[in-house]
Amino acid sequence: MKKNRNNFNSRSAAENELQKLIDENKYNEAVSLLYKQQAESWPLLKEGLLSLESVQIKKFFFDGYEIHVQHNPRRINSTTAIVSKERLKNIKCILCVENLPGSEVAINYKDKYNILCNPYPIFLEHLTISRKEHIPQRITNSFKYLLQISNDFSDFALIYNGPEAGASVPVHQHFQACKKYSLPVENDFEGLKNEYGERLQNKNASVFAIDDGLRKFISIESDSSQHIENIFNKIYEIYSHISVNHLEPMMNVLCSYDRETGWRVLIFFRGKHRPEAYFKEGEANILVSPATIDIGGVLITPLEKDFKKLNKKKISQIFREVIIGKEEFEYLKSILKE
Secondary structure: EOOOOOOOOOOOOHHHHHHHHHHOHHHHHHHHHHHHHHHHHOHHHHHHHHHHHOOOEEEEOOOOEEEEEEOOHHHHHHHHOOOOOOHHOOOOOOHHHOOOOOOOOEEEOOEEEEEEEEOOOOOOEEEEEEEEOOOOOOOOOOOHHHHHHHHHHOOOEEEEOOOOOOOOOOOOEEEEEEEEOOOOOHHHHHHHHHHHHEEEOOOEEEEEEOOOOOOOEEEEEEEOHHHHHHHHHHHHHHHHHOOOOOOOEEEEEEEEEOOOOEEEEEEEEEEOOHHHHHHHHHHOOOOOOHHHHHHOOEEEOHHHHHHHOOOOHHHHHHHHHEEHHHHHHHHHHHHHOO
């Protein structure tokens, strides 16, 4: 466990209780306790959690699945995050441990990651999982940790946003996490697979391609992390030839682990970072910047005007613009089948 930059030399009873859970690898319990402690000692998180009581939500029902729209004013900084390399050079990295607020406490995960409470939550127990090293947001150097962390934190679904696909801090490698089944796509998954899925592989893992009319994604399910990693690397290699001229192939990833069935990884393929409406002025402007949570079925609107404005037609338009086209997806599927 780490508090600011220094290890605890003398811990309170509460801090000792948290450390004991970490030492016993009881990470799910440690997160719940961390959240409880931080909600009492860190005013910014307390405000964030209280704000969840007043967020507005409306639900739209598509053919076999749901998309929720959440009006969450505290997410304005994430939605409007500066992501250009030139402008980020002169900004302090908010995920580096030396820049953490004085009241923030981190769980030290195997000397690789800091587990942090997100002070601008979309859900209760919304985590930021930040690499200790200041290295760029890339999936190739972190996918194995995504699988490992999801195993240890089995109550949570882990989220990866690509550096040009929703990451608000693309200069520092990190994940997010929320309690499993917080996202509609998790609850709708079996139905989506049955209704829209096409089986691509079933030897070492179950691999499906799914196009539900809004999203195009591939699911990998297996109890073997090595098989999952091998298939993901192949998908990454193929997709690199489709999503070119980017820092990495544009994608969002959602990963969870079940003690009985193993891992499930969903890979959403992106065409661009933000929809046209994001850049328009006046009445045509809609301030949405889709990342994994949005594509997973909780579309975040920091501004109330956009919350009121969004309907099924506008949601469909936003998704069509940021998700890859049918031709590219068909090519990806054809190579994976072979």
